[in-house]
Amino acid sequence: MALPSYASTGQRVWHYAFRVICGLILFYLIAPLLVVVPLSFNAQDFFTFTPEMLRLDPAGYSLEHYRDFFTNVDWQGPLWNSLAIAPVATLLAVALGTLAAVGLSQSHVPFKRAIMAILISPMIVPLIISAAGMYFFYSRIGLQGTYWGVVLAHAALGIPFVIITVTATLVGFDKSLTRAAASLGAGPMRTFWTVQMPLILPGVISGALFAFITSFDEVVVVMFLGAAGQKTLPWQMFIGLREQISPTILAAATVLIAVSILLLAALELLRRRNERLRGLTPN
Amino acid sequence: QDASAELPPCEGCAESMVIMSWGGAYQNSQLKAYVEPYIAQTGIAVTWDESSNEAIAKLRAAQEAGNMPFDLVDVEGPDAQRACDEGLAAEIDVAEVLAPGADGATVEDDFGDSLINDCYVPQIYFSTTFGYRTDVAEWNGATPDDLCDVFDTTAFPGKRSLQASPKKNLEWALICDGVPAADVYKVLEEEGGVERALAKLDTIKGDVIWWTAGAETPQLLADKEVVIGSTYNGRLFSVIAEQGQPVEMLWDYQNFDFDGWIVPAGLDEARMNRVMHFLHFATDTQRLADQAKYIAYGPARASSQPLVSTHAELGIEMAPFMPTNPDNMKNFLVNNIEWWADHQDEVEATFQNWLAQ
Amino acid sequence: MVQPSTDAFVQFDRVQKSYDGQTLVVKDLNLSIPKGEFLTMLGPSGSGKTTCLMMLAGFETATNGEIRLQGRNINDVPPHKRGIGMVFQNYALFPHMSVAENLSFPLEVRKMGQAEREAKVKRALDMVQMGAFANRRPAQLSGGQQQRIALARALVFEPELVLMDEPLGALDKQLREHMQFEIKHIADNLGITVVYVTHDQTEALTMSDRVAVFNDGRIQQLAPPDELYEAPVNSFVAQFIGENNTMTGVVTAMERDRCVVRLDSGDEIDAMPVNVSRVGERTKVSIRPERVEFNRARFQPGAHTLRARVEEFIYMGDIFRTRLSVAGNDDFVIKTRNAPDQTRLQPGQEIEIGWLPQDCRALDAA
């Protein structure tokens, strides 16, 4: 998109205007984060830019809310709960989802559309309906208020993401590779683990990240399904927003944003590495 | 402190409890005043569940599912009434379970009016009242001192925040529409009474931000988003005393209500024993008075009143912030729990429809 | 059709295949391949070549019929137990493994010891002259190098049968010719049986012991290259293999291996009857561009000749292609070698052309 030498003035203006517009939209996308991060250093207990903060007076800032986040059991408990729930839900979603995506990518799958629709349904059914439905049903079978109840529900919510990303990867997957493995004498399991899995790994990982974030950021279902013992970070944030609006929420969010950036960067590096491996040079 | 000697051992009791409460400062006061001391003495595990906002829904769903995760539920009076009416809460023989007053008063006398039904163990009086900013330029130095100033957007321009619920709002609207406080519920029950209240609310509807959670009004006041707003008096206490915001309270026609415990129906014996053991401890005279050190709510026991002193951390005299302080009680309303229990369904539906219009 | 022979190494017996339950992609295929043969399946796109190969390899199931390997029905043997080596069109090298790991893979799944594996991998790499590249990733190799690795991988576990599906399709012409040569040599040296799929006729002719020409799900002709080129059994094969000049006409005289055809233009020519049996029958006569002579000195005595006008002279490097107008057909092509003494015909020139009767084949009129 470099500007060619023959561009007219109008084109030049538009060229830069377009970039400015895109810049503004991208700014809109991250604007909330730009609010969240500074406010988490607020020395006061409100979500407000205090005059001290605006004057960049050091007194207007403090690490108090971070201290609160890292020491208060009200936050640490949920943090650990989230860390106990999300990975297990992710693992479940990824294991089952990958298996099914591999199945779905085969050439002869009866009722493929219907099956796909069912597997994707947790993504399209409005969350409040899912939450309520699971609440009543899980109560009936004794899963409500249990760790496994939340894990199962979160796994179900994460599965569409795994299915979507892994099937997308499999669409680009060269079937002749698995055939080659078979022709070389490898059975189906071995072919899967040694040939298919390493190659679709980026898709699986990105599906896993989506599943993870789904669970890690989920508040509606867990509030219905969880008992006090399964209180997760978003739940705690939600309570915080309702009962005690405190920038500790923002401190928690900032920590999570930092983690997200790390994860995304890791993903990008992984993708680049994979491209190098496969010899796909960028463009 | 001295309670350790009194606390009898608990035979055949469950070793853990799940308590549903409101979270925030209120829950913190409960924690400090009696849950932590109780844990210190018994070593049981206590888990909090901050869903008192949806207490009835949670209880009902849990009951329908036959799987009751909560041992003790903190609810407002009307919810207690409803839970009791619907069989969601167990009946409690307060005389047997609770400790008599430290001054020797019987349980019934000590709690007095707050014992609104057979399921309820009250803890505190709280009131819903208004806070206003003191730095509103447009008011030209005037400050609201009358409930009806809330409805007067010419003298006191600016946004207000009100609870997205008919309770209290309808009563206040009627009072400002000229109904004597004593007749409010009578008028509400009459044909067209609710509509009359709503019509009064219509006059300020465009200036209202509706809140559903107690923390919203303080935040809105602090953000200058509203100039005046209703909330629980304890919340305003923390805005004023702890956060030092330029806010003051308007006590005129503060609306009293109770907050207290109910025990879900159908707990097994071990859990029931534990809950009763805890209630005995947590609602004695000293414990309820202790709670008022952490939050500006009045203890439900008469015998605790004299023990209320200063804030545990700030050292502020708590009395001026107490709804029960005579200075604050020149005009007040008491939430008519029974009337609300009977009429909540229809009034709520009408009100929500009105809101959605 | 081929007679079922019990000692055939690979045998397709009345095999049919349909993907959709409506159309047959392979129709009644019968084919036996003796051990050590280099057999090529040649045919236009969509004629079912890959499908046959995939059935043999076990990646598609025959809808009907039997496929036998060393006399044993393999319909129910899964692909990884068939022990058939395979080279794919796009090579299908595992991109996440090094060259050596790729080659080692089939040995590992056969639970071979490390030392033995290494020895075999080395031998296979040397065979394709890629010993120095053992630690590269496939992405770091050129197309031709990848091709060689794919070949080595298909051979390293010493299968007796190797299938190749257009393995050279993605290479450029020079490399392709080079690899044709190498593959053929390796196959000959190791004595393995090869089933090779291509739609490049030159490749088929150059490499194969026998060629099976596919069209429309059937084998049209199964014969060694020269027989195929010089004695096509029907006009599809004649048309498909090499370039052809065709003219239609009616048979006017008939001997045992010689007939006279009166072309639609009225001219008479000599031809060899292949698919015609009696006088008066319509026929399409077919003659290869390189079999046409315009040097009178070389005409056979008494041969029928035709007058022709040169339309266009096309220089193609090693050969000259000259387009003529002959008996009303102005797309008649002759090819001559760019030899030192070769005449370059000029457009507009009038010449006389002729051929040996046995080079001009009277085929079905279809």
Added chain:
Amino acid sequence: MVQPSTDAFVQFDRVQKSYDGQTLVVKDLNLSIPKGEFLTMLGPSGSGKTTCLMMLAGFETATNGEIRLQGRNINDVPPHKRGIGMVFQNYALFPHMSVAENLSFPLEVRKMGQAEREAKVKRALDMVQMGAFANRRPAQLSGGQQQRIALARALVFEPELVLMDEPLGALDKQLREHMQFEIKHIADNLGITVVYVTHDQTEALTMSDRVAVFNDGRIQQLAPPDELYEAPVNSFVAQFIGENNTMTGVVTAMERDRCVVRLDSGDEIDAMPVNVSRVGERTKVSIRPERVEFNRARFQPGAHTLRARVEEFIYMGDIFRTRLSVAGNDDFVIKTRNAPDQTRLQPGQEIEIGWLPQDCRALDAA
């Protein structure tokens, strides 16, 4: 190097191009194309052909130098104002428009009236014999048909210059040959100037008036096809165009257009000096397979001949390829036409080969 001519239709004047500011992809390109010429750019992948075409079309800007169209510098003219027709490798037919809409597009953007548009579209479609397909979508056409539409679209607005970037790359051999013929004819009939990019040498030789052989960002030779094939100026061109037998040796005698080379095996041969100038110089001699004679009757009197042993006989249909072992080189190939009286050499046979000295070119030793 071509002399800058003022009346050239297209002229590249000392053009350089770098994408990354570090390496020159096109190095000092000078080229003038007279009006009406069919010029082909031929070269291996990555040699900068497409880059040149894109600079001419205006999609890339030259880093240095000038490109002139009819004498006018077009560096600052945006692509859509250059009025150059272009056929892309993958056709680039707009998938959401019908064939007629595709053709109509360049006319619409030129604000031509409806009636005129329709007439022109019809004429263009008829020209490529696709009149019946006007309402189809590109996806409903076969590759060859799409190709024709792309051609028609590039011609419909009557540009005087048409650029084609490997337009036949995706077609199969038979179709490709057919389309080569058609494109050439249409170009000739309309009298347009064509710059054609390919890496298929046969295509280049068949179609072009002149061929520019690219390598490494430079034109190695710019000449008509037969000159290119028969008189390559350096060993890159010799190697790249057609098949070649090469042998290295030292010049032992030198005349004006004839020299004697002693090969590394000790044998002596006659050759024409091209890139050698003095006795004692090392050289690579190059001879085309079809220029080698083994029929003694045709040898020139007094010519040097070599003994050879037949290694392999490869049947390729219209020609025979025979691999010989000559003077220590066992990759020496000769090609003979599959003519009725052609000898089929047998492996193991010992023969004598020779050639005209002017067919054996002594080139640089690189």
Added chain:
Amino acid sequence: MPAGLGARGAAATPGPMVAADGTPLKASLARSLRRQKMRALLLIAPLLLFIVVSFVLPIGDMLLRSVQNGIVPDTLPRTVVALRDDPAEVPGEAVFEALYADLVVAEEYKVHTQLGSRLNYEMGGASSMFRGAGRAVGRFGTDIYAEQFEDADPALVDPARWAVWMADPAVREALPRTADAYDAWAGFTAELGGDDPAAEELGDVVYAALYRDLASGAQAPGLPAVDVAGFESVSLRDEFIADDAGWGEPAIWDLLRTFSPRVTAGYYLNAVDLQMGPDGVEMRPEGDRIYLQLFVRTMILSVTITATCILLGYPVAFLLASLPMRSANLLMILVLLPFWTSLLVRTSAWKVLLQQQGVINDLLVWAGLIGNDGRLALINNQTGTIIAMTHILLPFMILPLYSVMKGIPPTYVRAAKSLGANDWTAFWRVYFPQSIPGIGAGSILVFILAIGYYITPELVGGTKGVFISNRIAYHISDSLNWGLAAALGTILLAVVLLLYWAYDRMVGIDNVKLGG
């Protein structure tokens, strides 16, 4: 491979194809593919089972609630039966007796309040009637029967004897109402009080039933003979009407009749602002009509959000698609980052930004674009919902758009330019039409997600910017009208499924891409 090539063979042979062995081609094909199909299904089965159990069944179960109406026949079984035989507008004594018995039992189990709440959804005031009646039944004058029976024969008030009588089938047959009332009484006595019925004083309800049985001429073997003709009796009808005049009006009885069946369309009618009136289905009163309006608002807001997403997403996706891979991936992080940040946090951040004293208004005032008293209302209304939700859903628009745009080869635009089109024409006539599938994919995705959103409108939407989902949530956790919530949810779900179906048709669900 062009399928057309293979199809040529079929044209020659019309009719069903038959394989070489004579079986129909379809059948032999199916046979040869069976193993592959099984394998694929086997791989999918665990997940399918998982989703069905953990998700589909719960949703189905939830949706069933929208028609279930067991509460009326379960709480008032006797009344429902009695009402069937009494066509009067306000029924007679028999129905009131049944109602009395039912309410006595219901009051013990405390379920009458739930019934009241349930009926209140259909008729304002029903709740307080049932609550009142529940409190009143204990005070009804039915205690006179026990006294009179005791006077007649003390054995009749002996719980132990009653236990024996009520175990005798002959007695039960002779005194059906009594047996029924006794069973109910004994049931709750044992169940709720944990007491032995054979040792407890019988409830009035049993004596009232006995009186009715005997008064209608029943003769029970084994019981002391009592002549009840001289007994003083109470009219339960009068008692009820005295407690609440509503019992004497036809409305409540119409309502009970309408909602006696176990299955009801009532919730659905309610969900579209209809109700079951005496003359069939009719619109609800003006002030109660909110759901249609909410559905319409949900649609309008979702469409608006989708449109803004297109407007904002298109340029960004275009930029991303035209940048080199590396820079595109870096910018992509900016797109994905908010996607990865807690929804709650983002929403609260919008509050901070948008409120009247918030950052944006401050900036505008500072820049002099608006006056201090002209601060914009950007939150707690539809604007707030649109801004915050567009922000949240924008990545769902950008990602599919980007993947479609990535797939448009640059040669098309080049071709257009070589044909004489300027930048705009090349974009509008050539590039844009090819990116439409991306717009379609993104739009449906965004629309589906928007239409079911809940948390964000709840926090920033005020009263005018909320969606139907908020109403569903309200009915689930505040008003406890789960049936209505389920009905609203079913309608919403139906809309979403319809869209999903369209999406699958247009794009194919397997073409959705998330991220590069």
